[in-house]
Amino acid sequence: MTDTLAKLSFDELVRRVRACTICAEVLPFGPRPVVQLSQASRILVVGQAPGKRVHETGLPFNDPSGDRLRQWMGITREAFYDDRKLAILPMGFCYPGKGRSGDLPPRLECAPAWRAPLLERLPNIGLTLVIGQYAHAWHLPDGAQRSVTENVRNWRQYWPALLPMPHPSPRNNLWLRRNPWFEAEVVPELQERVAGLLAEGDER
Known part of the structure; x- marks a missing residue:
């Protein structure tokens, strides 16, 4: 964390993130920038980057991918969008645009600028969901050297602090059928x- 960012309050740091224009x-x-977080957050969700619908609504995972992710987690939309329960910090905070075969990758400028300062301000995270290849590359040791399937298959070596996951997008239906x-x-x-961590948070 740079000295300048280290001196900021949590609220001011988040305000600067939401006002970021580096890309x-x-x-x-x-x-x-579409993020969700508070210092009380118990679970961190790390995706790739917002899609066009999320860009338009400003609500993370407000799409079919989010529906499946909430189903996997076993939680309601209300719980999912409660920042005291979940922090949501994708690898790129802004919609990068469309490529030839889907959305473009997260912008490379975002994570080096903001990721470490934000993660250091989330002291109560008990589980980080690491979703997709770009999140794997950043958050997992040697994650970039293995395929998403290999990382997910070896999930127990990171559990219970981290869970490598495939992307919940409908584009991954074939992967889910094969695995x-x-x-x-x-x-x-x-x-x-997830149920255990959220119950602990409710007791605080």
Whole structure:
């Protein structure tokens, strides 16, 4: 954390993140950082970058991917959007635009600028959901050297602090059909862990 950011209050740091324009010149729809967090957050969700619908609404995972993720976690929309329960910090905070085969990757400028300062201000995280290849590359030791499937298959080596996950996008339906063990074995463990952490948070 730079000395300047270290001296900021949590609220001022988040305000600066939400006002960030470092990628403005290359974002086709302009900057709109979409994040959710409080210092009470118990679970951290790390995705890739907002899609167009999320950019338009300003609500993270407000799409079919979010519906599936909430189903995997076993929680309601109300709980999901309660920042005292969940922090949501994608690898890129703004919608990067459309590529030839889906959305473009998260902008490379975002994580080095903001990720470490924000993560250091989240002291109560008990579980981090690491979703997709770009999140794996940042958050997992040697995550960039292995495929998403390999990282997810080795989930127990990170558990219970971290869980590597495939992206819940409908584009991943084929992956889920080819890897039924994920929903059969991993999802029940995830739901139990999420329920326990949120119950602990409610007792505080």
